[in-house]
Amino acid sequence: MKVTMILGDGIGPEISQSAMDIIDATDAGIEWEIVNAGEGVYEETGELIPDSVYESLERNKVALKAPLTTPIGTGFRSVNVALRKKYDLYANIRPVKKIGKIDSLFDDIDLVLFRENTEDLYAGVEKKISDDEMHSIKIITRPASERICRQAFEFAKENDRKNVTVVTKANIMKLTDGLFLEVAREVAAEYPEIEFKEVLVDNMAMQLVIYPNQYDVIVTENLYGDILSDLMAGLIGGLGLVPGANIGKDMAIFEAVHGTAPDIAGQDKANPTALLLSGCLMLDHLNKREEADRIRQALEVVYSNPQNFTGDLGGNASTSEFTQAVIAQLKNN
């Protein structure tokens, strides 16, 4: 089965190699079509996303993508946002789950955030009124709100999750967030078996650091989702551990939540777990759940020994040592 692999900038090539090596060790039958985009390619070719990347994505419809840098002055606000918009990858799904013995504030975190990926303040409708006044327009539509809320409830139903929480600031933004909340309530009514909660975003930020176990599936708009997912990453040990899926009607791109980590690039220090777990979400999507679960189980074992921890988790293991530990564990199973 052929998938597109975008190697990325900064730590991208190192963590991509690690994820590919580990996934290959499960014999999942993935054939990687390796392409590149971002700063490195821009410096060589003057193009941030070469046609070969679009062609590969459109051919394979499924991609694993390492983080990309958007150089200033290229006409793109963000190459990552551009890809999500071009292919209407409307659902950004971020599962946050405690792994092994990684030090974290709580023992049993298992949350899944559904973030609307195409509108809100990210729509990029900004206007200069004067040197001293700038406006940014928040866009919320019924169809986009409905499809993300439905996806969250469908996920909850299929995976026996106990509740879905919609997060807004509808008490202040009565029209935009009011619409998102109204649509969430309508969708919730179609799933009476799933408990539905409504929480304001400021309260949610506090709830998640005090009572995260009261929550399960969370659905929200683009900006709140961006901020809350980083907060949730902090609950389980940081950005190096949280995967993401960008799902549209016709395409799915899987990527870590973190960026290119230029401070540790090229030093064999990066933690490849977030990209690897994004690869597991990709395997789930390709109906290769067994292989994905084998990797998740291997990670549980590898992360029970702090000798395997990379620098971001307070350990000394290199990216390659960590990779070999996971592959060795897969072979033991």
Ligand code: NAD
């Ligand atoms: P970052 O996530 O790259 O780094 C933040 C901190 O976390 C750094 O100290 C870094 O070393 C650490 N870190 C991140 N991932 C790690 C990993 N896998 N292992 C170990 N440590 C890790 O965020 P930033 O510094 O704000 O952004 C750097 C660049 O990444 C920017 O150019 C930004 O535009 C880009 N970016 C890209 C994406 C994407 O491609 N989806 C997402 C976010 C940021």
